[in-house]
Every structure is written in structure tokens, then in C-alpha cells.
Amino acid sequence: MSQQEPLPQSTRATVTVFASPSSWIESGAVAQCHQVAALDGMIHVAGMPDLHPGKGAPIGAAMASTVLYPFLVGSDIGCGVAVFPIRLKRAVPEKLAARFPDLDRTPEPGDPAWAAVPDDIPAGYLEGLGTVGRGNHFAELARVDAVLAQEHADRLGLALGDLVLIVHSGSRGLGERILRAHTEVHGAGPAPDPAAYLARHDEAVRWGSLNRRLMAARIAHALGAEPTAPIVDECHNSVEIRDGVYLHRKGAARGDGRDVLIAGTRGTHSYLVATHAGPEAGHSVAHGAGRKMSRADALRRGKAKHTVEELRRTPVGSVVVCGDRQLLFEEAPTAYKRIEQVVTDLTDHDLATPVATTVPLVTYKTAAPASRDHRRDRRPAGRR
Template sequence: MPTCPCIVQERASVSVTVFAGSSSWIESDAVAQCHQVAALDGMRHVAAMPDLHPGKGAPIGAAMASSVLYPFLVGSDIGCGIAVFPIRLKRPDPQRLAARFPDLDSPLDPSLLDEDIPGGHTDGLGTVGRGNHFVELARVDGVLDDAHAGRLGLAAGDLVLVVHSGSRGFGERILRAHTEVHGAGPAADPAAYLAQHDDAVRWGSLNRRLLAARVADALGAALSEPIVDQCHNLVELRDGEYLHRKGAAPGDGNDVLIAGTRGTHSYLVAAHAGPDANYSVAHGAGRKMSRADALRRGKAKHTVEELRRTPLGSVVVCGDRQLLFEEAPTAYKRIEQVIADLVDHKLATPVVTTAPVVTYKVADAAPARRR
């Protein structure tokens, strides 16, 4: 039987709904942030996903509908999202392929591109960024909906590139320009903010395509157009309201890749969320430890070399030792529980699972990688 979500009325007209079961890991601080958001002027409904966790000033893993536009509810990484590209390779040996991954921390020369760059922003173009961003060569491990997988052209054993990145410094620049004048207040000129926001969303999508192309070229692989490219940090006008998403993917009839961790499966789902969920689904496993806690606990439990190989046999490319611990799989919630909550609440249907082969986080420092 589906688990009933927790619904709390902040005011007569504002509700907070958490789409998670009683056994799911939901921090009270994250729920408190949802209530704080619900108290903002113009707010109508806050829908929290099962990957909910506290963020800087606003919850991550939430979709928030309001008559007022609040840039801080989207955050600085406007346009961040996940794209999935089918890719063809022979003999996908993890160690061999990891050594061939390019340095995705070095930006591209924009003069080499034959298309306009949204907003004219060239800084960081073609780079993955830090934090939870990654580029992953993954294998389709399980097919859970044969018909839907077939429509996407996916079968067990197929390889895909999963790219999780955003607008890099572009979105940060947009948010900073707002907060320096208005702080956490609403946008004084919503149309002007949305114009810049839309450029950043397009920039993030372009960046994911460039990252995939860089990896495919380095691996000598054939790359297809993305079968998924969904942004999870954005605001959209819907039914006369501003629907803010921070760490929540559009879930009204879209296919969405919900990322696990570098040592666990991810799930590609068919999302069909309705108005109670603000037409949104989870975007990943969601953190259950702060970065400081993950670093402290990880160092006590693991070595660096242990974290560069996973129980699934995949390889992690990460030259930043601290980031290895901060992003350890144990720092995140169980992706299986997140997906179960979405299924129980009829927000999504799993289509395929993917297993990592090579996960790129930050370039290694070895001379062979400096290119």
C-alpha cells in the first residue's frame, strides 16, 4: 500500500507535502526549511521530494509554487541538470577507459564552437565543476519496463554517458547580482531575471552536450543525441504562478535520470507527477551527511584507494582527495528508497537501472591527464 505523505498546514492557504515514507531519511532541518519557505509572501504550496535535505537558505529536493518570484529558491547553479547520451564502445574495461578520460576541468576555447553561447558567457565552458557534479560512463544493468526502454532505444548491456552539470559561474553571477541588492527578497523585475535565467538554463544544456562530446572524442566513441536532458534547478511560469525547483526535476510526462551515487545504481524513470507534487520528482539520492561529517567519518573508515574502486567494479576519477570522502556513497541516502517512495506515491515508474563503469569527478594530477 502507498505510504501517505506528511502534510502540514502552515497557513490556511499554504501546505507543505513531503513525499516520503516513514522509513525514509528526512532531516528535521530540511522540513523546517520547507516551512520557512511556506511562510514567504505569495507562497501557495511546497512539495518536498524523498531526496530532501537542507540547503543554503532553501531546501534541496523541493518544488515551490508562488505568485512571487524568489531567485534564491532556485539558487546559484541555475540550469543544473542531468543528460543521458547513448554511446557505443567496444570492450568497456573500466581501468583502461578511466585512463583515457579527458581533463574536464580545463575549459574549451570558445572560438572553436560554431554556435552562439547563451548570454555570451564563456568562463568554464565545457567543464564539469565540483561538488556533486560528474560525468559517468554507465551500463544499462536492468530493464524494468521493456516497452518504454524500447522506445528510448535502450537494452540491457547498452552504454550511456550520464552528465550532471550546470551553468558554472554564469548562474552564480546572476544570483549574486540579485542578492547584492535584494538579498533573499523577490525579483524586482521578474521578466529581466527570467531572461537571464533562461540563458543560464540553455547554457547548462549546451555545457552537458559539450562535456559528452569531449568524453566521446577522447574515448574514440560514437555518441548519439541525448535521450534525457532535464534541468532540476530552475523556475517556470505555470498556471499564472512561479514554480521554483531546487534539486527537483520536471515530472509531468518527462523521462528523468535520478542519480544514485558513484558506487550504486541510478534509475531512469518515466515521471508522471501531478499538482500535489508541483509536477516534480526527485533528482537524486539526496545527501544524508553534511560534507564535514562525510569527510570525518570517511577518513576513519576508508582509504583513498578504496574509494577509487566501487563494489560494482567501477573506477572513480577524482584527483581531489577531500572530494572523494565528501562524495562517498555512504554520504547519500539509499537510492532504492527514494525510488520506492516515488513509486508508492505514483509520481514515477522505473524504466531502467544503470550501473557506473567510470565516474569522473575531478581530473587526476598524474602528468598523463594534463591535456
């Protein structure tokens, strides 16, 4: 059964958290769900099993309202996860890690990956295109480790042992610019012109998808493979008009029959699922394992338990490309909930069917130190 949270008498909206009593759900995240439920026009808040506190609004929630609130989507509009098949003759993590491109910078004009980009770039925005960003964003070479629903796997063209690229990123500075333009005037208030916001929002969503496609093409070329189209590409920061209301998603993927990659960590499996979530769940599913530690706690605890080199090799034998030592600790697998519990909760609440698991081989977070130094050396002397 889902956890139906009691509401204050003055609140008309309902809150439902789709997690078992044994799942790690912080009280602060549930409190944020109630705060959102108290907003004018709010109808229902659905918390996913990866629910955790965010800046002003919960992460891992779908929120239905008669009013459009840009802050419920956040600045990384269109952030999502895409999965691309890739064929390689050999998959030796150490060798492939050294060949990953520098995804902290936009590809050079002559880079063959640009062939994956159409002429009409959304909003005409080029800054940061083809880059991964920071925080929990990543690009990963992974292997299909188990097939759990053969029919769905066949439909997607996946088989045991297949290699895939998983790219998690969003609209970079474009989404931030859109939210800032709103908050500088209206703060956390509603959009005064929903149609105008939605037009800009939709451009950012398309931009985020294009960004993931360009990064996958860059990686494929660098590893000596041909770029492919994604078999899964779902964003988890968005808003749509559904059943006549605004359905906001913050850290929640569309669950209305879509295929979704629910990301684990760089040291655990991820799960590809087929979704069938209904209106009580906001037609949504979880987007990942969900944090259980703040970045400050993960940094403090991680430094007490691990060395940097230990964190560059994971328990599953994969290699982590990350030149930022602090980020290595902040994004350590121990900072996240158990992905198996998240998927079990989705399954038990009949929101999704597990299709396959993937295991990381190489996870890219940010350029390795040598690449970062090389990039600095290339800057004009007057701007160092």
C-alpha cells in the same frame, strides 16, 4: 500516503513531503520547507523523497508561489542530468578511466568536440564551458544493468548492456553571476522585475544543457566514439510559470511526462524513470539519492573507515577519477541516501515509473593528480 505536514496557523501555504515514514528525511529539511511556505505569496511546497537541507532553502523541493524568489533556484541555474548513448568495442573501466579528458578546463580551440556547440552561445558566456565543476557534479560512463519497463526502454532506444554517458552539471559561473547580481541588491527578496530575471535564467538553463552536451562530446571523442544527442536532458534547478504562478525547483526535476535520470552514487545504481507527477507534487520528481550526511561529517567518518585508494574503486567494481582527496570522502556513497528507497517512494506515490537501471563503470569527479600537475606545468611562469 504522502506525509502532509501540519502548518502554523499564520501560514496559508501547504507542505507535502512525498516520502514513506521509513525514509531518511531530516527534520531540518522539513523545517526549511515550512520556512519557505511562510514567504509572501507562497502557495504550496512539495518535498521529494531525496529532500535534505540546503543553504537557506531545502534541496529536493518544488515550490509554487505568486512571487518569484531567485534564491529558491540558487546559483547553479540549469543544473541537470543528461544521458547520451555511446558505442564502444570494449568497456574495461581501468583503461577507459585513463582516457577521460580533463573536464576541469575548457577544451582547446581545435578540439573536435566544439562541433557540438552552436554559434550562438547563450549570453555569449565562454568561461568554464565544457567543464564539470565541483561538489556533486560528475560525468560517468555507465552500463544499462536492468530493463524494468520494456515499452519505455524501447521508446528511448535502450537495451540491456547498452553503454551511456551520464553528465551532471549546470551553468557554472553564469548562474552564479545571475544570482549574485540579484542578491547584492535584494538579498533573499523577490525579483523586482520577474521578466528580466527569467530572461537571464532561461539563458543559464540553455547554457547548462549546452555544457553537458559539450562534455559528452569531449568524452566520446576521447574514448574513440562518435558523439550523440541526449536521450534525456532535464535540469533540476529552475523556475517556470505554470498555471499562472511561479514554480521553483531546487534539486527537483520536471515530472510532467518527462524521462528523468535519478542519480544514485558512484557506487550504486542510478534509475531512469518515466514521470507522471501531478500538481500536488509540483509536477516534479526527485533528482538523485539526496545527501544524508553533511560534507564535514562525510569527511570525518570517511577518513576513519576508508583509505583514498579504497574510495577510487567502488563496491560495484567501477573506477573513480578524482584528484581531490577531500572530495573523494565528501562524495562517498555512504554520504547519500539509498537510491532504491527514493525510487520506491516515487513509485508508491504514483509520481514515476522505473524504466531501467544503470551501473557505473567510470565516474569522473575532477582530474587525476597527473592531469592536474600537467595542467599547472602549462601555465605561464609568471602566473604560477
